[in-house]
Structure formats: structure tokens, C-alpha cells
Amino acid sequence: MPTISVNKQQLFDLLGKNYSNDEFDELCFEFGVELDEDTTEEALKNGEEPELKIEIGANRYDLLCIEGIAQSLNEYLGRAETPKYxxxxxxxxxxxxxxxxxxxxxxxxxxxxxxxxxxxxxxxxxxxxxxxxxxxxxxxxxxxxxxxxxxxxxxxxxxxxxxxxxxxxxxxxxxxxxxxxxxxxxxxxxxxxxxxxxxxxxxxxxxxxxxxxxxxxxxxxxxxxxxxxxxxxxxxxxxxxxxxxxxxxxxxxxxxxxxxxxxxxxxxxxxxxxxxxxxxxxxxxxxxxPKVEERVMDVSIPYINSALGLEQTPEEIAACLKKLSLHATVSKNDQALLSVSIPMTRSDILHPCDIMEDAAIGYGYNNLPKGKQLSNANFVASALPINKISDIFRLASSQASWLEVMALTLCSHDENFKFLKTEDDNSKAVKLANPKTLEYQVVRTTLLPGLLKTVKENRKHTLPIKVFESGDVVFKNDTLERKAYNERHWGAIYVGKNSGFEIIQGLLGKIMQTFRTQWVADFGAASTGRGFWIEQDDSVKTYFPGRGARVMFRSKEGEKAQQIGHLGVLHPEVMNNFDVPFAASYVELNSEVFL
Amino acid sequence: MSDFQLEILQKLNDLGEIKSSITTFPNKTSQDVLSALNSLQAHSKVEFKNIDTMHYDLSKEGTEIVNNGSHEILLVKLISDLGKLQIKDVASKMGSNGKVGQARAFKNGWIKKNDSNELELSDKVKALNLNDLTDDTKDLLIKISKNEGVESIDNKTLADLKKRKLINQKKITDFHITKGSDFSLTITKAETDITSDMVQNGSYKDMTFKDYNFNSQGVQPQSGALHPLNKVREEFRQIFFSMGFTEMPSNQYVETGFWNFDALYVPQQHPARDLQDTFYLKDPLVADLPEDKTYMNNIKAVHENGKYDSIGYRYNWHEKESQKLVLRTHTTAISVAMLHELAKDPKPTRLFSIDRVFRNEAVDATHLAEFHQVEGVLADYNITLGDLIQFMEEFFAKMGVTGLRFKPTYNPYTEPSMEIYSWHEGLAKWVEIGNSGMFRPEMLESMGLPRDLRVLGWGLSLERPTMIKYKVQNIRELLGHKVSLDFIESNPAARLDEDLYD
Missing domain, CATH: 3.50.40.10 (Phenylalanyl-trna Synthetase, Chain B, domain 3)
Structure with missing residues (x-):
């Protein structure tokens, strides 16, 4: 919204009154502009004339100068008529x-x-x-x-x-x-x-x-x-x-x-x-x-009354509109219509709803009768399913003594790839065209950069540092209208003097148990029912060779097992890339498999 | 009770008081005495006072001087035996002590140096019997070793002797012991804690227990914690649920220009669509057009030439602009998609979302490039602006905020639009706490929603009330990696009904 500075005394002269600060603030409030600042104190010190800084609506170009503000306020106050150009x-x-x-x-x-x-x-x-x-x-x-x-x-x-x-x-x-x-x-x-x-x-x-x-x-x-x-x-x-x-x-x-x-x-x-x-x-x-003749827009009287919850006569509505420079008379053709003349200064009026709003401002928002139409009776509320899943992760993690963090979803390209020792094959990450800083180049495809950055900022914290996040990552998908989609992930890290792999592994077990999923021995072979296990996997280079694994999940008897995430001991180079001088283990899962 | 503790009590019983523990218990170290006294004092058996005194004893060198005489006397005797002594030979004859002896003998006027750099006895000494010379150093040390009249030796002299490593200083702690308020010759041992054994065998009944120090904090439990921002988010969710609002699928950060702007009746030249304000994508680059082509054509028409009683913005609307991909600047992009769905089966509806939005802003204490928007949408037939006002009062009352005022404002996609203000006691002024309005007919009727189904919308940021609630000055210390884990660990429950804006 633009802000303009006007000479305080000049404006008050034009308004025919020296307003107190509170009075003027009140006038602005009811009319719908905002008194941002009164420079009187500062100006007196510097021997300058005091100014008022007024924030105006972005669609009222006629209020961008003192002439327009004074004209409109004077009409609002009933001190002036709309000029006939x-x-x-x-x-x-x-x-x-x-x-x-x-x-x-x-x-x-x-x-x-x-x-x-x-x-x-x-x-x-x-x-x-x-x-x-x-x-x-x-x-x-x-x-x-x-x-x-x-x-x-x-x-x-x-x-x-x-x-x-x-x-x-x-x-x-x-x-x-x-x-x-x-x-x-x-x-x-x-x-x-x-x-x-x-x-x-x-x-x-x-x-x-x-x-x-x-x-x-x-x-x-x-x-x-x-x-x-x-x-x-x-x-x-x-x-x-x-x-x-x-x-x-x-x-x-x-x-x-x-x-x-x-x-x-x-x-x-x-x-x-x-x-x-x-x-x-x-x-x-x-x-x-230019064209100076006033435009005419017909507005339904019942519409105005119904939208405002009022039962005003056409004359009463016209009186409200006049304060906002709009001149209404009952239409010659239809008693239920007001013909509203709109001066050349009011290019913001596009639709009868704009006139309805001015009728409300003229009446005073804070004078409107409170509504009594609404009742809560017929609405059954429900939570978004993925948010329920997310909350299960969050509660279980915090009960297991992990701290929740909320990192930014935007990060640098290096943080999302190079620092994690992974390559960008341009198939996954959404990239920004016009970021103001290098901190925001891509939308994260993993929660790990945010967690490691949080650990870095908290290096002085007592070890071990145990933090998790449940949040969205974004992947490209060319078949969608929006060409990208969010995926809810859960990631947890253990940072200490030792990598703590078995601790992260234990947390994974606890989480899986919360989702009604038991560990299955012998890499899934020990049973054919629902369960999870981990298998060594060196494809994620973020982990130290031989210390990374994929998390496998079989949702029910007879279903094929699918990979739902990975865990491992973070590669020391990764730790150094993020300036964290400790060892760490990490697990990240796609939460959506539990929907 | 140890034997020694009992011995102390018995002596005290016999003597009435013990003036000096050293005298009474000469074989005990002060450490032993103190430990016994502390324990007895804890049971109020005794009271005691420390009496610290300084004690000096002689070093090995000091003892030699007492036995053989000071270095200066020894030097004088040597010179007397030899008649004269080359200065350079002093060290070879007397070792390192010779230098000290020479300096002090000169000082006492006992020796002199002749022209050939030789030491001779002074005339004064020559006239005397050497045995009549007074050896002050030796006399002092004798006094100290016998611990007689040490008080009369001035500190400077003592310091000098210490510096010359002739004496060692020792602090001696003595105790003056008197009977305590609960004096007796026996002690019952107080237990520190109730154990499972005591519970099982009942032995606690015959035991006395140590007093607890209640002026203390206890041991912090090891615990995890939820993020404060998410705790406040949960408060808002519960308010929405209690008012019948269903959560929208807001998990879609990437939006098209169409859904983020065009569908909301934001014209294609609007400043909000500027590169300065909105994050555009370079990969992927181009979105598909919306599937519902009737809807898209309605949007095009209502922007270009007007429709549904609107005169429109009167400019050329470009599909290309609406196919640009952006990070959504508001969750209203989701609301509008939900309302478009609603148009298939229009009915009163209540929806909300609390999720992340993105602005290409310069980051400072109150602005981040991403933050959370709380948004509510309420659709119903023929509802009024008064209903919106009433509803806002009920909504904010659920977080303890009452006495709202409403200010006309401008939003591209709501008309009428109202900023919501509440009185802030701390700042002593009205502060904006949210924005609201009725969605424009251009937006709703393009979807095919019936004209009399009006839709109210309102929004506020999640961070602002959280910052007020937890007195956080810098948004970066709340959202993002710069948050302090100590802050997360220690912050209280987010009860929005507790004076949020005061």
C-alpha cells in the first residue's frame, strides 16, 4: 500500500479544523486510510513543518496527493460536494x-x-x-x-x-x-x-x-x-x-x-x-x-441491504454513498435499483460490490449490526489426513526425547546437493528464478540440510543433540498441472561424540511401532506380514560407505515391500561441509506411506 | 557414629566446652576434626567456631643456620681464619650461600674490600672477639623455631625470611567447640531416602530421615519438545475444529500464476506479481493451463472486458502469464481451488489452513522469505458483513482477544475488506491482528458459484501472535535454523486464551 506525506497544517486548513492526533487517527480509521506517522516531534527539533504520513489503499490513485485526500475527507465529513468537472x-x-x-x-x-x-x-x-x-x-x-x-x-x-x-x-x-x-x-x-x-x-x-x-x-x-x-x-x-x-x-x-x-x-x-x-x-x-462525465452503475438495493444486514431506504443508502463521492438515485426503470454516478476520480469502482462496500464505509463498519445468521450446528470438522500422520510422528519423536525444529524449505543448491555429497540430475529439485540471496536457490528435497544447519547454529548445546522435523519437501513432476508436488517427510538426527547409529535405529523402531509396524528379522524373510527392516544400501552418498541402509516396509500380508526412506551414519565430509564437528546418524522417511 | 565423634561428645560432656581442639585432640588433623564436627553439627549435637592462626617452621636451610650460624658469621669466621679472601673465591669456598653472607656481612659493617679485590675484616670486628658478634638471623630463627615471641617480629622481617626460604608459613585451624541444641552422647543415624527395602521390611518406621532442602529445583527430566510455532499452530487448529472448520489440503507450495493470482482477480500487471515480491521458478518453467477451460475463459473475460456485472480491468489477459510457476504467496491459492471444487456442489462450507507461504522479501527482524499463514474460509447463503464481524469476534474471543474494531482496507480479491484491530495494552494503541473480507463476485461467479452464496475469508500470520506470546523479537529466532534449542526445550504451553495480545 502506498504511503504519502502531506503537510499537516495545510491538510488541517483544508479540512477546516485542527485535529488532535487521536481525532485524526479516528477519522482515518473510519474512512479507511491509515495514519502511519505524525512527524511533529521530529520536525519541531529540525525546524521543519510537520508532516502526516498516510497509508492509502492501492487502488485509490486520487488519494496520492493532498488535494485528493482533502477533497475525499471533506466529502466524507459532509463539508464539500463532489466537483463537477x-x-x-x-x-x-x-x-x-x-x-x-x-x-x-x-x-x-x-x-x-x-x-x-x-x-x-x-x-x-x-x-x-x-x-x-x-x-x-x-x-x-x-x-x-x-x-x-x-x-x-x-x-x-x-x-x-x-x-x-x-x-x-x-x-x-x-x-x-x-x-x-x-x-x-x-x-x-x-x-x-x-x-x-x-x-x-x-x-x-x-x-x-x-x-x-x-x-x-x-x-x-x-x-x-x-x-x-x-x-x-x-x-x-x-x-x-x-x-x-x-x-x-x-x-x-x-x-x-x-x-x-x-x-x-x-x-x-x-x-x-x-x-x-x-x-x-x-x-x-x-x-x-479526457472524458469527464460521470459513469453510471446500477446496483440492486436489496443486494446492498442483504450484504450489509441492513434495511435501509434508498435515501439512506444514498446518504451513505454520498460520503464516498458516489451519487445515487432510484433508477427510473426499476424501483429496486439505485443508479449510482461515479466521478472520474473513482476508477476503483469495478462492480456493484465496490459500491456496496462504500455504502458500508459510509454507514460505518463499526456501526453495522452484528450478524446472527451463522451457527456451528451443521458443520463436521476434520483434520487433513497427512497432518494427522505428521502429528503422530511429531508426538512420538518428542516423547522419545527428540526436539522439534522447523527449518526453512528454501535452501542453497549446494546445501541440498553438494554438501550432502549427492548429484543434481535435474529431475527432482524445484529451482527459483529470482531469489534475492544465494540462501534461497532451491526448494529442499530432503529435510537434512535444515536439520544440519540447526545443529550448526546450536553447536554449543550439550551433546548429544537430538532434533527432528516433520515437514514438506517438493519434487518436480511434469505430468501435473503445477509441475511439482509436496511430499511430507520426517527426518531425525542424532549428533554426538559417537555416531549413535543404534540410537537412530532404535528411534526408527519406536516410530514404526507407533505405526503398528514391527521389525521383521532376516531382512523381511522371518515373516510375511506387515513389518519393516533395513538393508545395507550404499547408493545414498551422504552416508559413510558401508554405514547406510534403506528402510523397507511391507504394509500387509502378501504386499510387496517398498523402500520408504533411508538411514545411516553421516559421512564426515558432510559434517564438515555443515561445520558440525561431531559424529551423527540420520533417518528420513516419506510419511505419506502411512496414509 | 564414629569413635572420634563419640570422643568429642564425651570430652564436651566432661569439659562443658572445648576451647582448643588442637590441645584436646593433639593427634587429629584439622581435616578429621572438621569432618566429625560437621556431621555432629548436622544433628545439632555441637556448635563450633574456627580459630585460624599462622604458624612458621624452619626450612632445611633455616635449621642449618640455627645449628651452625648464619652465612655472614660463617664468612667472617672464614676470612678471620684466612686473613683475607679474594671475592671470586667466596663462591668456591662457601657455595651459593657465600654471596648472601657477603652481602649481609657488608651490610652489618663486618667486612671491607681492599684495593686488590680482597675481603678483609672491618676494623670494628678486628677489635672484637668473633664470638661476641651478634648473629641476628640465627637469633630470629631460634625464636621462630621455639615459637616464642613470634608476635613481636614485624611482618616485613617475616616476609624477608620467607623470601629467603629460611622459614615456611602454615595456617593452623583450631576449633572452639560448644554443646549444640540437641546435645547428647548418642546419635541416631538419619536416612536420606526411602528405599524399596524399607517399604518391604517396614524398617522406615524406626528410622529418622534427614530434612529436605525444599529451596531447590530438582533434577530436570530428559525430554523432547515440540516447536513453539507448531504449538501455537495447534491452538489455532483446535479453535477452527471447534467452530466446524475442515482442514484444507494446503500441501502444495508450487502454484501457477493462474491459481495464485488470476483466479483471485489479481490483474496481471499488479505489483504483487512483480519479481520483487514473488518467487518465480526457472525449473520447472511453464505450468499447464487449468483443466476447467470454461472457468479459465470466465477468468479471462472478467479480467479483460468484465463479466458478472463487473467492468473488468480492461487489459489484454495473457495465458502465458498465468502459466508462470511461482511459490505461492498466500494459502488463498489453495482456498480458491477448494472453492472451485465447491462450485460443483455448492453448499455452506467452512474451511481453514495453516501453512507456509513465500515472499521474495529482504530478510530482517520481522520479515522472512517464508512464513505461515492462518486462513479461514466460510461460505454460506446470503450472509452479511455483520456476520463476518460477529464471526471474527467469536473467533478471536477464543484466544482471549475481545473488543475488536474494523477498518476499511483494500485487497484485490475481497470487497468489502476489513482489517481487524485489537487494543494492545503494552503499546497503548490499536494494532492490526488480521485481515478479512468477502470474496469478490468476479472471483466466485467465474467458478460457477451461485450469486447468493457469499464467501468470507480472513487471514493472519502464525508468527506474529507467536512472537507476541513468547516475546520473540526476531522472526529468525523462531522459524528456521537460527532457533535456539534451549528455547524450544524450555518454552511453555501455548495457551492462546492466556492474554495473548496484552
Whole structure:
């Protein structure tokens, strides 16, 4: 969720009241934003103006600036009406070339005519663009915006896609002219890498770059990177031309609507927007932008009442909705419907359920009548079978004096293979594409790395160290939709001055006995019924040669025995790989055979 | 009772008190005396006090000096016999003692050195009879050996003698013994423990037993232990079971973009799907599309153009994006699959899971790349937001958390959405303890669930309440290999009904 900083006094002036901290916190809580921090204490020390840091919902782009927060809170408090946005006569065009489809197919534009910025509103205008760029625009990849002094350029404007070498201009805050190629090189220098350099990847590999030009072919901006120095705006700019380019048309419109709705209040005639005629013949997208008329969505009155457990009249619901900038009247066609007008700022309303939620917020979540519909009577609960099996392992192990640990399921490739002296044949382990650290490269295929790492961290503990884990490992399986599945395993280790093989063997016996399974002598030959035995097996290289064995299990009379795990004395190289200076024995079973 | 203990008691009986154990029992070592006294004292037969005194005796060299005179006297006598002595010959005539004797004889002004490096008697000594010279060292040692007037010798002199290894220092412990509160001439031996023999032959009846020291902890039993996080998990499971919830098959960490995001109405450009937040797989790389193609097409439609009264997100939905494989970022990926199953036979349902989820986050004291999510799902016909509120109050009341408040919030797949807050006494503020909401119709109706079957969902992390419960500051000390085994061994039962959030 984004957090924005607003000037505390300025906001309170706009709200017409100096709120106490608790009062403001309460207002935010009920409205559905969160007061994260009040910097008053810190600011007083540093001689700065106190700020409020407010966390807002990720779908409310209109709340990303102080203008929007104040507007919405004032409407919520009943101190203001939703602005009626009005379009002026268009005076210019944006002509979109077909070639832009190769790189960034959508563009739109608008003009804020006769605007008067103050220092604060100018800063807010810049800051809102930054917030939109980093949130909704996904770091300019989906949408980028540029703002220009309309009086410094001449419409109609052109949105083109040109070879980088053919685009020449002085970028904003520079003194020398660059062409497109030089500009990319410049922004990739170490000084720029963390600034504009973060966005070069969006276009740098394309044979053509998007560019907005005026009618004299003067470059206005090279989206999504930079505007031109020539057309830059200042606090004194009176007419602002906004250009938007995008790969996502819906988001382009939301960005344009948000900028226009929030800042048209500073025009000589507040809330007027001068539209731009978008000429986009090649894809049939010619239109006037932006659209300011309110959308209408019909919502069933019984639906709202039923979802909220209320019996409100249409008027009462309308009163609740009005607090959230939604204007509802009973539909002319159907008495059971509310026709709800949605202002251009509320792109978050997708479905009647969004209106139902606003009706609930307007009513107050904490005022809603408690429900009485639910009863526990008809539900028979049950545990997941594998969790029951797992719990049997866990209880039996802890009763046998082992300590339960919960290791991470992600580990490094070495920990899962090389350190265990095993090879990765790429048939089993799931591998991550984008981990932030080498600690997380694969999902474990055995519980052993986690247990050994836990022992390593607890080397100072009294010997012997006896720990176990009952948890999931993950294996690849190409036949499944999800291409991988979990398998519940149980692993237990004994670490001491001696390997303690017979102790681990004894624990295995205890566990098997818990699962109603007796040891069968002579490697399974002594009986034909249910039972288990172990057979020497040198295939798991994690164990010292000659000291490893597979665990065999016959589930019932006449069934074929199957391997369900392995045990053995851990190879000293394995112990050293995990920095554990002791001897150890280990057993690991697939728990799922007991399902 | 030993003979010696009896002897002590009898002497005490005869004398009333024993002022000096050394005098009374000259043949016993102080160790023997102490051991006997300790035993008698334990039975309150005697009381005693230590009297420590210092005692000195002569070393072998010291004894020689007493017998033959000090080194300086011997040197003077030698020089007197020879008339003069080359300095270099002192050692050959007198051994290592010659050097000491020479230094002290000079100090006493008994000898002098002439120009040819020879020692001669001083004029003072020449005038005297050698037998009239006072041998201070010898006199001191005699005093010490006879233990007469040692108190009058100053510490510096004693230290000097010790340094010259002429005397040895010894501490002598004497005891002053008086009658104890239970003084008598006999002792009944107290037994330390009841044995099986005593139980069988009844001998305990005639025995006295030693007092126990109850100000003690006993012997720790050897024991295993369950992990605290799993103990809290079990508390949550029991709460869910008591409210009729069935556990979901959440044992599936690898998910497709479809089930983890698309099915939950999370648009394909949503920040949660960023590489920064979600672990993607490179092997395996591509998932199959969901088997239920009608469902998939509904999801595509509701994202792209809207459906079920929704205007949709209005973007191009790509199958490829939904085929990306991820480590699930929430267990809701399982819930949504369960609800999709439910659509085959819709009915009121209660489900829960507590299992691991994965986030590609930078690790710090409160964030790990994996943690556990507690999730509940409740489907029923025409239930209300008030029902959700009521249910949350009942659910959290089972862990002793009451007086909840609900804050509007935004989740991509629930609407309305409510964050659940409870008052935290320690922090003196409202803290978020969970998140909840009604699943969006776009999500449910795509599955084919009837419109009036509403579904409530809520979730919280397992680690956070556990950290509060066990006062763990760093999540890495709770989940993962950095946990301390001592912590696991010693932590108490996880009773969530005991003031969890206070």
C-alpha cells in the first residue's frame, strides 16, 4: 500500500479544523486510510513543518496527493460536494503515428488552461506524477506522463516512433543536445544509473523510440524517460500540456483523469479541463480526451441491504454513498435499483460490490449490526489426513526425547546437493528464478540440510543433540498441472561424540511401532506380514560407505515391500561441509506411506 | 557414629566446652576434626567456631643456620681464619650461600674490600672477639623455631625470611567447640531416602530421615519438545475444529500464476506479481493451463472486458502469464481451488489452513522469505458483513482477544475488506491482528458459484501472535535454523486464551 506525506497544517486548513492526533487517527480509521506517522516531534527539533504520513489503499490513485485526500475527507465529513468537472473547447490535437505500435501503442493528452500554481501546489503536482509513475504506472513501464508549458510549443502535437539517432533535443535539466542513442548511454552512466537509468530498459533495445513532438518537430518528451528542456514547466506556467504514453490504455486514462481532476482546481475557472483531440486513425482510437462525465452503475438495493444486514431506504443508502463521492438515485426503470454516478476520480469502482462496500464505509463498519445468521450446528470438522500422520510422528519423536525444529524449505543448491555429497540430475529439485540471496536457490528435497544447519547454529548445546522435523519437501513432476508436488517427510538426527547409529535405529523402531509396524528379522524373510527392516544400501552418498541402509516396509500380508526412506551414519565430509564437528546418524522417511 | 565423634561428645560432656581442639585432640588433623564436627553439627549435637592462626617452621636451610650460624658469621669466621679472601673465591669456598653472607656481612659493617679485590675484616670486628658478634638471623630463627615471641617480629622481617626460604608459613585451624541444641552422647543415624527395602521390611518406621532442602529445583527430566510455532499452530487448529472448520489440503507450495493470482482477480500487471515480491521458478518453467477451460475463459473475460456485472480491468489477459510457476504467496491459492471444487456442489462450507507461504522479501527482524499463514474460509447463503464481524469476534474471543474494531482496507480479491484491530495494552494503541473480507463476485461467479452464496475469508500470520506470546523479537529466532534449542526445550504451553495480545 502506498504511503504519502502531506503537510499537516495545510491538510488541517483544508479540512477546516485542527485535529488532535487521536481525532485524526479516528477519522482515518473510519474512512479507511491509515495514519502511519505524525512527524511533529521530529520536525519541531529540525525546524521543519510537520508532516502526516498516510497509508492509502492501492487502488485509490486520487488519494496520492493532498488535494485528493482533502477533497475525499471533506466529502466524507459532509463539508464539500463532489466537483463537477467541465470540459472547455479543444484548441489542439495529438496525432498518433501507426509506427508507435512497435513500442508504446497508446497515447492521450489534455490541457490545464489558465492554471495558477503556488509553491505548494506546484510541488504537489510534481509529487503526484512521481507517485503515479511508481505505483499505477509500474515504474513507467505501463504508463509515462510528461507535462509541458503549452505556450513554449505549437500544436498540433505528434506522437511518433523514430530511430533513436533521429531524435535530437536538450533533455530536461541538461545544457547540451543529445540524440536518442547518446541519451541512453548518458543515463546508463553510474551517476544516472539509479535515477533515469532505472527506466532505460523499457525502450533501449527497440529500433525505434517513442517521441512527442510539436508541429515544428520540436521534441517535447522522450517517453518514458525525459521531457525536453525547451518545453519545461515552472511555477509560473499558466497553460500546461499533459502527454501520456502507455502500453495499457485503461491505465493511461486513469493517469490522465487523475492529473486533470486533481489539478484543474487551480485553474482560473476551477475544475475546467481543456480536452485534446486524439487522432489515432490506424487503430480506430480517435477520440476526445479526457472524458469527464460521470459513469453510471446500477446496483440492486436489496443486494446492498442483504450484504450489509441492513434495511435501509434508498435515501439512506444514498446518504451513505454520498460520503464516498458516489451519487445515487432510484433508477427510473426499476424501483429496486439505485443508479449510482461515479466521478472520474473513482476508477476503483469495478462492480456493484465496490459500491456496496462504500455504502458500508459510509454507514460505518463499526456501526453495522452484528450478524446472527451463522451457527456451528451443521458443520463436521476434520483434520487433513497427512497432518494427522505428521502429528503422530511429531508426538512420538518428542516423547522419545527428540526436539522439534522447523527449518526453512528454501535452501542453497549446494546445501541440498553438494554438501550432502549427492548429484543434481535435474529431475527432482524445484529451482527459483529470482531469489534475492544465494540462501534461497532451491526448494529442499530432503529435510537434512535444515536439520544440519540447526545443529550448526546450536553447536554449543550439550551433546548429544537430538532434533527432528516433520515437514514438506517438493519434487518436480511434469505430468501435473503445477509441475511439482509436496511430499511430507520426517527426518531425525542424532549428533554426538559417537555416531549413535543404534540410537537412530532404535528411534526408527519406536516410530514404526507407533505405526503398528514391527521389525521383521532376516531382512523381511522371518515373516510375511506387515513389518519393516533395513538393508545395507550404499547408493545414498551422504552416508559413510558401508554405514547406510534403506528402510523397507511391507504394509500387509502378501504386499510387496517398498523402500520408504533411508538411514545411516553421516559421512564426515558432510559434517564438515555443515561445520558440525561431531559424529551423527540420520533417518528420513516419506510419511505419506502411512496414509 | 564414629569413635572420634563419640570422643568429642564425651570430652564436651566432661569439659562443658572445648576451647582448643588442637590441645584436646593433639593427634587429629584439622581435616578429621572438621569432618566429625560437621556431621555432629548436622544433628545439632555441637556448635563450633574456627580459630585460624599462622604458624612458621624452619626450612632445611633455616635449621642449618640455627645449628651452625648464619652465612655472614660463617664468612667472617672464614676470612678471620684466612686473613683475607679474594671475592671470586667466596663462591668456591662457601657455595651459593657465600654471596648472601657477603652481602649481609657488608651490610652489618663486618667486612671491607681492599684495593686488590680482597675481603678483609672491618676494623670494628678486628677489635672484637668473633664470638661476641651478634648473629641476628640465627637469633630470629631460634625464636621462630621455639615459637616464642613470634608476635613481636614485624611482618616485613617475616616476609624477608620467607623470601629467603629460611622459614615456611602454615595456617593452623583450631576449633572452639560448644554443646549444640540437641546435645547428647548418642546419635541416631538419619536416612536420606526411602528405599524399596524399607517399604518391604517396614524398617522406615524406626528410622529418622534427614530434612529436605525444599529451596531447590530438582533434577530436570530428559525430554523432547515440540516447536513453539507448531504449538501455537495447534491452538489455532483446535479453535477452527471447534467452530466446524475442515482442514484444507494446503500441501502444495508450487502454484501457477493462474491459481495464485488470476483466479483471485489479481490483474496481471499488479505489483504483487512483480519479481520483487514473488518467487518465480526457472525449473520447472511453464505450468499447464487449468483443466476447467470454461472457468479459465470466465477468468479471462472478467479480467479483460468484465463479466458478472463487473467492468473488468480492461487489459489484454495473457495465458502465458498465468502459466508462470511461482511459490505461492498466500494459502488463498489453495482456498480458491477448494472453492472451485465447491462450485460443483455448492453448499455452506467452512474451511481453514495453516501453512507456509513465500515472499521474495529482504530478510530482517520481522520479515522472512517464508512464513505461515492462518486462513479461514466460510461460505454460506446470503450472509452479511455483520456476520463476518460477529464471526471474527467469536473467533478471536477464543484466544482471549475481545473488543475488536474494523477498518476499511483494500485487497484485490475481497470487497468489502476489513482489517481487524485489537487494543494492545503494552503499546497503548490499536494494532492490526488480521485481515478479512468477502470474496469478490468476479472471483466466485467465474467458478460457477451461485450469486447468493457469499464467501468470507480472513487471514493472519502464525508468527506474529507467536512472537507476541513468547516475546520473540526476531522472526529468525523462531522459524528456521537460527532457533535456539534451549528455547524450544524450555518454552511453555501455548495457551492462546492466556492474554495473548496484552
Amino acid at each position: 467541465k470540459l472547455l473547447k479543444p484548441t489542439t490535437k495529438l496525432i498518433i503515428d501507426k509506427e508507435t505500435e512497435q513500442i508504446r501503442p497508446y497515447a492521450t493528452a489534455a490541457v490545464l488552461r489558465n492554471i495558477k500554481f503556488t509553491e505548494k501546489s506546484y510541488a504537489s503536482f510534481i509529487s503526484l506524477q512521481d507517485k503515479l509513475h511508481s505505483n499505477l504506472c509500474r515504474n513507467r513501464s505501463l504508463v509515462a506522463m510528461g507535462t509541458h508549458d503549452l505556450d513554449s510549443v505549437k500544436g498540433p502535437f505528434h506522437y511518433r516512433a523514430l530511430p533513436p539517432k533521429d531524435i535530437k533535443f536538450i533533455p530536461l535539466n541538461q545544457t547540451k543536445e543529445f540524440n536518442g542513442e547518446e541519451l541512453i548511454a548518458f543515463y546508463k552512466t553510474p551517476e544516472q544509473k539509479n535515477n533515469i537509468g532505472r527506466f532505460t530498459h523499457i525502450i533501449e533495445d527497440s529500433p525505434v523510440f517513442p517521441v512527442i513532438m510539436d508541429d515544428n518537430d520540436t521534441v517535447c518528451s522522450l517517453p518514458p524517460l525525459i521531457n525536453s528542456e525547451h518545453s519545461k514547466i515552472s511555477i509560473d506556467t499558466r497553460n500546461v500540456f499533459i502527454d501520456i504514453t502507455a502500453t495499457d490504455k485503461t491505465k493511461a486514462e486513469i493517469v490522465l483523469d487523475t492529473l486533470c481532476a486533481m489539478f484543474s482546481r487551480y485553474c482560473d475557472e476551477p475544475f475546467t479541463i481543456e480536452p485534446v483531440e486524439i487522432v489515432s486513425e490506424h487503430n480506430g482510437q480517435s477520440r476526445m480526451a
